[in-house]
Structure formats: C-alpha cells, structure tokens
Amino acid sequence: MAILKVIEVLANSKDGWExxxxxxxxxxxxxxxxxxxxxxxxxxxxxxxGKLTDYRVNVKITFEVS
Structure with missing residues (x-):
C-alpha cells in the first residue's frame, strides 16, 4: 500500500498557465x-x-511518502 501526501502550491509565469x-x-x-x-x-x-501580464495557478501536488 502506498501512502500519498498532497501539498498546495502557488506559482506564476509571464508566459501562461501551463x-x-x-x-x-x-x-x-x-x-x-x-x-x-x-x-x-x-x-x-x-x-x-487591457492585456494579461501575469498568469497564476494554485495547484495540488501529490507525492508518495516512502
């Protein structure tokens, strides 16, 4: 059985959400x-x-705990 953990991270870019x-x-x-x-x-x-200048995302990252 794998144990997974989730963290929340905020990030930004000038180029896009991706x-x-x-x-x-x-x-x-x-x-x-x-x-x-x-x-x-x-x-x-x-x-x-009138132009988008900074793209921001709020993501949840899941990782396996060893």
Missing amino acids: DAAKNAVEQASKTVKNIRSVYIKEQSATVKD
Missing part, C-alpha cells in the same frame, strides 16, 4: 521527491492596459 504549472512542479521537486501528479485547482491572471 508554464506556471510547470514552475510549480519544478520548484516543488527541489525539496519533494516522488511527485506523482498535479491538479490545477485555480487559475487567475493580472491585467495591465
């Missing part, structure tokens, strides 16, 4: 091992002069 999610996983993987999945909980963005 890139923000990648940033979340890359940063989490620096200290968390055995990451199995990522769930995009929320997406948001900031707007300046």
Whole structure:
C-alpha cells in the first residue's frame, strides 16, 4: 500500500498557465521527491492596459511518502 501526501502550491509565469504549472512542479521537486501528479485547482491572471501580464495557478501536488 502506498501512502500519498498532497501539498498546495502557488506559482506564476509571464508566459501562461501551463508554464506556471510547470514552475510549480519544478520548484516543488527541489525539496519533494516522488511527485506523482498535479491538479490545477485555480487559475487567475493580472491585467495591465487591457492585456494579461501575469498568469497564476494554485495547484495540488501529490507525492508518495516512502
């Protein structure tokens, strides 16, 4: 039986939501091992002069505890 743990991570990117999610996983993987999945909980963005300037995601990252 595997034991899984879930953490919530906030991340952002200038390039898009997909890139923000990648940033979340890359940063989490620096200290968390055995990451199995990522769930995009929320997406948001900031707007300046009528254009999207910063993409943000709130993700849940699931990893196996050894």
